[in-house]
Amino acid sequence: MSLAAFYPWIKAMHVVSALVFFGGVVAVSAFLWSARGNSAGVSGIATTLRRWDHAVTTPAMILVWAFGLGLVLTGHWFDAPWLKAKLFLVIVLSAAHGIQSGRLRRVANGVASTSWPLLPMIFISLMGIAVLAVVKPS
Template identity: 50%
Template sequence: MNFADYCIWLKAAHVAAALLFVGGVVATSLTLALLPTMPGDSAPFVTGMRRYDRWVTVPAIIVVWLFGTGLAVSGAWFGQGWLSAKLGFVVLLSGLHGVQSGRLRRIEAGASPAMSRSLPFVLFAAIAIAVLAVAKP
């Protein structure tokens, strides 16, 4: 396998992990937005969401960062404006994921859920990341 083939597979794995990561952040955003309106005991739902986060979203974010860094190094993209902007959005989404994980953990421990309005930002950031990665303006 030559270097170009290696980069294609690295990019494919990076994109697949990014889809899983953004999907997990969107699912958690929806959970946190709808949880205050759910009737009855929502503890099993929160426990399931936390399990999904630990087993799918967290490994996906690790792969996104590792493979994204590998792609940036192999493409010599560090210092380019589009990558800096993309990294800004990725850092913000990563931080939001941390906040969401903490909120789910506190809710599972008995804290009352508060309304979350993060979904529009998550969608905007995901679109911006995709546009920056493909167009490289």
């Protein structure tokens, strides 16, 4: 059986993983935004959210990349311009996750977060990814 026979399942798992990953990234971003300048009483929440990030959000990100590669292989989209743009946005979103993980670690260690929120960039990236994935403009 070829990889193409599994395309609907690969696509479904890619979408599910992406939703879980995006939910985790938004949750951390919302928490960091609400915790700005406040180190009292938020380190416990940050520690719990950090455990969730390590156990759920990061593995979901890895699955998004893995299933996405499977989709690219089955669709033969390596040279597609829309894929290059989507990959750029996915890299931005993955980098935002890494930045937020560091910020979350610092808040969990009692350091107040004073940096600007990444939520607008995260939403713009998600919208761009969704449009490019669905429309696949040439």
